Amino acid sequence: MNFALTEDQVLIRDAAESFLADVSTSEAVRAAAGHPYGYDVEVWQRLSAELGWCSIAVPEALGGMGLGAPELVLIQEQAGRHLLCAPFFSTVCLAANLIDACATAAARERLLPAIAGGELRVTVGLGSSAEDWTDVAAAVRAHRTADGWVLDGCIERVPDGVSADRLLVWAQVDGESEPALFVVNLDAPGIEVAALQTWDATRHLSRIALRGVSAVVGADASMRIDDPQRVATGRVRSAALARLYLAAELLGHAQQCLDLTVAYTAERKQFGRPVGGFQAVKHRCAEMMVRIESLRSGVYGASARAASGADGAQGSAELARECAMIKALAAQTAFYCAQEAIQLHGGVGFTWEYDPQLYFKRAQAAHHWLGTPEMLRARVADALLN
DSSP: OOOOOOHHHHHHHHHHHHHHHHHSOHHHHHHHHTSTTSSOHHHHHIIIIISOGGGTTSOGGGTSOOOOHHHHHHHHHHHHHTTOOSTHIIIIIIIIHHHHHHBOHHHHHHHHHHHHTTOOOEEEOOOOSSSSSHHHHTTEEEEEOSSEEEEEEEEEEEETTTTOSEEEEEEEETTOSSOEEEEEETTSTTEEEEEOOOSOTTSOEEEEEEEEEEEETTOSSOEEOBOTTTHHHHHHHHHHHHHHHHHHHHHHHHHHHHHHHHHHHHHOEETTEEGGGSHHHHHHHHHHHHHHHHHHHHHHHHHHHHTTTOOHHHHHHHHHHHHHHHHHHHHHHHHHHHHHHHHHTTTGGGSTTSSHHHHHHHHHHHTTTTOOHHHHHHHHHHHHHO
């Protein structure tokens, strides 16, 4: 399999790096982290409407560019490198991915063009297990009524929950083996959104409670959208892609930690010479680079598999195993590189004035999203060893 980037992919990567280097500086990230929404609205409008990032993986027939996982991975890598504060991960990597994989044709035609055009921000709860959204679904119950459905429950970790327009809700339905997928308007009666104070200030999370929230058939904002013919396989594939996109983001974190460390040790002097000239420091930076390049090969390889068109239950299961291992590797690599960056900054890397602490906190938080490395490895072992 050839992992080399095409000319168009190189342009996408370089354009993303150039744009984020301008708008997602260290100062901008700190300012966005303190904003009630957690991001700069102008930056979001530029990347969603002008640059068209939200349309990358949306089919052309639904107003998107019709590209796929490899291109979205390249953007996510740069987003992670520059700690982009925007609802891009929640809207595109989680919600649009879920809708495309699991929703009915009518729901896809209604929601995906609005997402592609940057007109709609959608989010979904972040699971903390190695399962495919089932831990999120277990917290919400859907009850059938004469008009449609009523949702009750609580979703503990929702990225950009304060600023999103719609919420995708996985829920358990009595008598159905697969969880059902609903979309609800976050202004709907019965929804309570509470912002959380989290370890990682650069990605805002919320707790969302649903108390008798109606999802009426045919409603414009709230309704059940899962396709019974696609949801079982789509649930597996969408979770796999979510882990892949998170791994790409963590790859960017790790790369930036190395870049910051090399730049700092080249300037910092001890005993009259740059710290970076000492062999022990060189070895630690080299170890960071080896781990990063191994992760990059894995992320690019998994994205190529995702774009290869291997559909169906078997193809989704194989992709799920590969993405589970890549996310596990990414979490450990990002954490390793972040802690090394702090140590090689002489300890000051953990102070607010220096950036390594921001990457360390994101790596620590992302370690638990969509399954810890231990959970994911156990899942792959169970699948391979039956």
